Amino acid sequence: MMQSVEEAVLDIRDLNVRFQTNDGIVQAVRGVDVQVAAGECLGVVGESGSGKSQTFLAAMGLLANNATVSGRVEFLGQNLLELSVRELNAIRGRRISMIFQDPLTALTPHLRIGAQMQEVLQTHQRMSDRDARQRCLQWLENVRIPEAAHRLSQYPHELSGGMRQRVMIAMAMLCEPQLLIADEPTTALDVTIQAEILDLMDQLRRDHGTAVILITHDMGVVARMCDRVQVMRHGEYVEQGSCEQVFYSAQHEYTKMLLDAVPRIQVSVDEAQEPMPVDEAQGPMPVDETQESMPVDETQEPSEPDASRQGDTSSLPQSDATALSDRATGSSFDAQSGSASDTILRVRDLRVTFPVHTGWFARKRDLRAVDGIGFDLAAGETLGIVGESGSGKSTLARAILQLIQPTSGQVNWRGQELTDLGRQDLQKFRQDAQIVFQDPLASLDPSMTVGDSMAEPLKVFEPGLDRQARTRRVAGMMERVGLPYTLINRYPHELSGGQNQRVGIARAMMSRPRLLICDEAVSALDVSIQAQILELLKDLQQEFGLSLIFISHDLSVVWEISSRILVMYLGSVVELASRDDLFARPQHPYTRQLVSAVPVPDPVLERARHRIKLQGELASPMEAGARLRFLPSRRAQLPIDYVPILSERFPNHFVAEHDPLESLTRSQNKPAHKCSQ
C-alpha cells in the first residue's frame, strides 16, 4: 500500500494504545500503521489529543505503566514491543533517538551538558572519557554551537532555548542512529531559531541518511521538511500521502480544515504599490517589482536610502538622539491620526527597567525591558506587536495597563495621563482596559467556577448589580463568546484549552472595555481553535468598537488580525507600519529576517524560497552592544547602549536606523553582537 516495506527502517502495524485511568479505559491510539524508509522525513500532524506523540512513545516503550500497547513495531526486523527492557535499551539512544519539545525540562537540570552527552556514548559504546568527550565536542560543532568546549561544562539553564535544542539534537545524533523521532522540536522556540533548527535537522538527514519522523502541529514546518505526511485525529490516521498530495489535493475534511485554519500571510500586489519615500530629495526608492510578493528574497534590498538616511542622523549630536526620536514619533503620529479625538491611547517614550544582580558583590545593573517606546492607538484599531522572546512585549503590555510601574514616559488614555492617576481613577481605567493572557488555564482561578470568574469584574465595576442581574449578564456574554450555558458551574480544569480561552476573553469583556490587550492569547491553542478565537476577537471588535493590542511571537497570527504592526527588538521599536506595508516592504533587517523565517504552509513555495539569515542569535538585553546588532558600521562611534532612532521612511512607515541587509548577512563566521567593546 505504501512505499516498499522491505527498506522501511521502522514499520509499525496496527498499533493500539490504551490508558487505564480513573475515568475508565481511554484508547489513545487506534490501529495506526507507520513506515519510514532510510533518509526519509515523515511528518505526523495532528492537534493536541490526536495521539501523535503517544504512538511513538509507545513504540519506544516510553509510556507510563498504566498504558497497554498492542500491535507490531518492527525496527530493522525486530519487534520492539516484544523486547525486554535491556534489549530495548540497546536500541534506544543508539539506533533510535528522540528529541522532545521543551529543551529546558528535557535535559537533566543538575548535570552538565558534557556529562549528559557522554553517558550516551559510555552506555552504548563503552567509550573512554577522552574519546567520548572528543566525540561530543565534534557533534556540538556539527550542530553549530559556538564555544563548544565551554558548553560541555555548562548546565542546561545557562544556555538559551535554541542552544539547548541544539544540544538535544547533538545528543540524539551521537551514535548516528538510523531513526530520529522529533516530537514538536521547534514548538517552544522563536521563528528565527526554529528556522535554524529545521535547517540543521534537514542537513543531518541528508548527510547521515537518518530517517526522521517529525511530529508537529505546524503545517508550515511540514511543508518545509517532510517527504510524506500522515494526518492524525482522535488516535487514527485520517489521511496520508506525499507532502504535495496532502497540501494540494487533501481528501479528508479534517485535513482541509487544518490547512484552512493556518493563517497565511498574503500580500496583494495593488496594496504593495510603491509609495514615495518621505524624504523627497532622494527620489523614488529603487525597489524591485518582485518584492511585492511573498516570499521576500534577500537580494531585493533597497540599500541606498538606508545609507543616506543614516548619514543624516549620524551627523546630529549624540545628546539630541532621543529628543529626535521623540520628535519623529510624536509629530508624525499627530499628523497621521488626523483628529486627536480619534486616538484613545498615546504612548510616549515608555521605559521599564528592572534592576538585575549579576554577581554577589557586583553592582546592580539595569535590564531595560522596554526602552523608549511610543505609538498611538485609534479607537477600533488593532495594533499587532511582534517580537521574539525577551523582546519586552509582555512588559510593554503590563506597563501600559499600569500593572507594573513604568520607569519613565507617558501613557495617555483618552486625554488623561495614567501615571498621574489616583487609585479611584485608575480603577475607572481598569474597567476600560482589559487583558487576556497566554495560558488560559493558569490565568483563571482554579477554585472559582467559570461563572464566578466572569461575574467578578461586575462585582468590582458595577457593585449596584444584584446576583440575578450578574448571572444574566454572564449568561449573555457566554452566549456571545460561544460557550454553552451549561458550563457556568464548571471549573477551569474541566474545560478544554479553547473553552478556557473563551472564558478568559468573556471575563475581560464583562466590564465592556474599550481596549483589549491580548498577550499571546492564542499561542497555546491548536490551529483550528486559534482560528475560531481570532474570528471571535474580530467579531467582538466590530460589535463593541474595541481597540485591540495583539501581542504575539507568531507573525502569521498577527498578520491575520492586525491593521498596523509594531516590531520590537530588545525593548525598542525597529519597525512600525500598516500591516500590508510591513509585509510588502519590510525595511529593517530584523523584520525581514522574521518575515522570511515564518514557514509557509505550501511545500513548493516553501522549498523554493531563500531565507534571510542574520548572524548571531537573539541577543540578551543585558549584553553590551546588543542593540547595535543592526548597526555594526557605527559601533565605533556610538555609545554601547545606544538605541537606534526611528524615522519615517515612507508615509506612516517608521524604521529604526540600520546597516544595509547585505552587510549583516555577509560575514558569517563572526556573530555581529559579540564583537562589541
Added chain:
Amino acid sequence: MFNYAFRRLLSTIPVLWIAITACFFVLRLAPGGPFDGERPLPEAIKQNLAAHYNLDKSLFEQYIIYLGNLLQGDLGPSFINQDFTVAEQLLVGLPYTLIIGGMAFFLSIVLGITAGILGSVYRNGIPDYLIGTVILIGLVLPNFLVAPILQLFFGLKLEWLPVGGWGGGALSHIVLPVVVLALPHIARISRLTRGAMIEVMHSNFIRTARSKGLGGGSIVWRHALKPTLTPVVSYLGPAASYLLTGSLVVETIFGLPGIGRYFINAALNRDYGMVLGTVVFYMILIVVLNLIVDILYAWLDPRVRSR
C-alpha cells in the same frame, strides 16, 4: 559557591541577634528569680548576690553586658550551680546529646531515603506497603510511648538491651534511645523521598534519559536522586531542631546525662544564665545546620547557585 555560603553566613547574624534578644527579655518577663527559694534570703545576701550577677543594674544594662560577654564567647555564670560556668556545664552534657542526636540524625537520613526510594521503585508493591505500615507507626506514636514499649520488650522481656543509662557509651546502651529519637524522622523523610521520587520519575528529563537507553540504576542514581533530595534536604533543618527538643524527653526516659536535663532543671529554677546559654547554644546549632542545608541545596541544584 564560596560567595553563596559566605552570604548565607552573614545573613544568620541578625537572626541570631534577634533570637537572643527576644529570649533574654521574655525570660525576665516570667515572675520569680533565681534566688526566690522557699525560705527568703536575708536582704543583705540578696543584695550581694544581685550585685554579683549584675541583677541590680537596669535590665537594659544587663542586656548590654550579656551581649558583650557573648561576643567574647562567654556564656556567663550559672546562677544556681555557682561552682560552674554555663559553658562548663554545657560541655559536660554536650557529648552525650551530640552523640545520640547525631546518630539519630544519620540513621534517619540513611534509612529514610533508602526506604523512600524502595517505596517509589516498588510503588504499590509489597515492599511499598510494608514500609508504609512501619512508617505510619513511627509517625503516629509519640516517643514517650515508643520508648517505654521498646524498653519493656527488648529490655525486660527479651533482655537483649539495657533499659537505660549511658553504660560508658556501649552500643547496646545507645541503640534504643537513638532508634526512638530517629523513628518519626525516618518516617517523614521516607515519605518525602517517596513522593518526590515518584514525581521526578514522571518528569521530562527522565523520559529523555530513558530514550537515551540508560539502565534503571543509572536513571535513579544519576538523574533522579538529586532533584528528589531537594525537598528532603529542606526538611533536614527542622528535623535537626526536632531531634534536639526530642532529646530532652528521650534523655530523661533513658536516664542519659545530656544537656536536655540541665535545660529542664534550669528553666524550673529560673537559672537565667543557664537557660539563655542553652538556648543560645541550640540556636547556633540550628542556624549552622540550616546553613549546611542551604549549601546542600546549591550543591543539589546548580540553578540555586546563580540566583
